[in-house]
Amino acid sequence: MIIRNKHNKKQQNIATGKWVLWGVLGIALLVLNYWYLNKYLSFNSAYVTDFAAPEDNLAEYRNPATAGIFYSSSGKNRDKNNIVGYFNFNKEYKPKIFIVPFMENLVSTPTLGKVYTLLQKTAPQIKNIIILGGEENDEDDVIYLPHQNKLSDKYVDLNVNTKIVNDLKTENSFYALKNLTQQSHRIYEQLPFIYKSMPRVNVIPLSYGKISPQKISESIKKYINRPDTIMMVPANLSCHETDTINEEQENKDKCGMIGVNTALLLSQENNYRLQVFDLASRGEQTFDYNRWRSYPDSNDLRPLKKIEQDVKNITSFVNLYGNDLWLIAQTALDKAMSGRREFSPSRRSFPEDIFNRGAAYVYILKNGKQIGVSGDILPNKSVADSVADNTYYAAKNLTEKITKNDLNNISLKIYLLSNCEAIKYKNEYDLLQKLQKGIDGLIIQDGSRQGVFMPLMWQKADDEKDFLKKLKVKAGLNPNYWNSRIKVYRFRTVEVTHEN
Numbered sequence: 001m002i003i004r005n006k007h008n009k010k011q012q013n014i015a016t017g018k019w020v021l022w023g024v025l026g027i028a029l030l031v032l033n034y035w036y037l038n039k040y041l042s043f044n045s046a047y048v049t050d051f052a053a054p055e056d057n058l059a060e061y062r063n064p065a066t067a068g069i070f071y072s073s074s075g076k077n078r079d080k081n082n083i084v085g086y087f088n089f090n091k092e093y094k095p096k097i098f099i100v101p102f103m104e105n106l107v108s109t110p111t112l113g114k115v116y117t118l119l120q121k122t123a124p125q126i127k128n129i130i131i132l133g134g135e136e137n138d139e140d141d142v143i144y145l146p147h148q149n150k151l152s153d154k155y156v157d158l159n160v161n162t163k164i165v166n167d168l169k170t171e172n173s174f175y176a177l178k179n180l181t182q183q184s185h186r187i188y189e190q191l192p193f194i195y196k197s198m199p200r201v202n203v204i205p206l207s208y209g210k211i212s213p214q215k216i217s218e219s220i221k222k223y224i225n226r227p228d229t230i231m232m233v234p235a236n237l238s239c240h241e242t243d244t245i246n247e248e249q250e251n252k253d254k255c256g257m258i259g260v261n262t263a264l265l266l267s268q269e270n271n272y273r274l275q276v277f278d279l280a281s282r283g284e285q286t287f288d289y290n291r292w293r294s295y296p297d298s299n300d301l302r303p304l305k306k307i308e309q310d311v312k313n314i315t316s317f318v319n320l321y322g323n324d325l326w327l328i329a330q331t332a333l334d335k336a337m338s339g340r341r342e343f344s345p346s347r348r349s350f351p352e353d354i355f356n357r358g359a360a361y362v363y364i365l366k367n368g369k370q371i372g373v374s375g376d377i378l379p380n381k382s383v384a385d386s387v388a389d390n391t392y393y394a395a396k397n398l399t400e401k402i403t404k405n406d407l408n409n410i411s412l413k414i415y416l417l418s419n420c421e422a423i424k425y426k427n428e429y430d431l432l433q434k435l436q437k438g439i440d441g442l443i444i445q446d447g448s449r450q451g452v453f454m455p456l457m458w459q460k461a462d463d464e465k466d467f468l469k470k471l472k473v474k475a476g477l478n479p480n481y482w483n484s485r486i487k488v489y490r491f492r493t494v495e496v497t498h499e500n
Helices: 002-040 108-121 162-169 191-197 213-224 257-270 306-337 383-396 404-409 428-434 455-460 464-474
Strands: 067-072 094-100 128-134 143-146 150-152 157-160 174-177 202-208 229-234 273-278 360-366 369-375 410-417 441-446 449-453 487-491 493-495
Touching: 094 108, 094 257, 108 191, 128 191, 128 213, 128 257, 143 162, 157 191, 162 174, 162 202, 162 213, 202 213, 213 229, 213 257, 229 257, 306 360, 306 383, 306 410, 306 493, 360 383, 369 383, 383 410, 404 410, 428 464, 441 464, 449 464, 455 464
Parallel strands: 094 229, 128 202, 128 229, 143 174, 157 202
Antiparallel strands: 067 094, 067 273, 143 202, 150 157, 360 369, 360 410, 410 493, 441 449, 441 487
């Protein structure tokens, strides 16, 4: 009996050991699963660079767009690629250029009312309005100016800024026309709205013929830069019937395309941002949405390159989720400053889209001076984690110590990156010609050596040659070294802004 009891006890211990072993293996498997899910499945399959802003319910029936507004950013340096996209109205931005619709159909009238209602809010600061309108049948390579110093009839009584008009008369391609507003219905149709909303403003009507947007932009840019001057561009972006377009119409102004392109050129030069104000089509008047063709279908608007499309998509993403990304960065910074663990954003606390894959760079500044930076070049994690991780790493590797008293002087800059684009070149000189100063971020690789410069680094370079030399030094190369086997990639960035 004693022997049997010992044998049974031994068997029980073995059984218990097996259960303990299985339990340990089970726990280990759960830990591994959690680690795997957290590391590799913590992001969506979609990419931030492919993000598309949600459209309204009528978007599938509409041809965009009837009106848009370019905003200046109060002197702040903005990425030039931010000019295209959907932006909410922000007090930081001041309207500079309005693309407004014609009044020739019922669809345009409500939109015009909205535009000029918005304009009334900034009326005290505005003294001059340039009205840039063209006539589809005018084949002259000129811009017409008003001959008179006042535009008056039973609906309108507006003063002309004769000083600006006289200045423009001295330039080539500008000519005075006695009955300008009578011959340019696109300009005249804006005057009653201007008079109703801002009766004391001065106007500068400009009616263009078949002239290049570059010429117009060069002539008027100094006036657009004045803080008391804005510009109206009458245009109709769904003006052609699809079944009546012919080659002759294709070569004409297409209901304001020259004016729109002038606005785009000015916006690029001045880093304006565009808000699409309204979406509409003449199809809403006839209820025949397939009949009208919009500008995006026109050959005049070239398709965006992949890197440009990335920037447009990221900009839409930032517009919707910028505040969420800032909250993540601030939380990660607080944890780093208090000595706690890294912050891992939870899907329960943030929108699903910010777990799309993306790459972020985070800068920490003290009194405007950079004291910490960390970033990802490739989108190997969710953009939420990229912001959180790089904020934490930047805070843990500061170039100078900070105390609690410094916290009020600490600020963040967050940038999301586009995909990288290889630059093909013949030699170093050819490469320098292909760089876009102030816009391109750059990566160079020579064997195991690699250097990365964000677009911000252009501020510390004299020119393209100096920029490349400094980047070679960062990669551990001699600034004068060159090898045709060096691989070069460009990328673009979008700054993450926030409301508060």
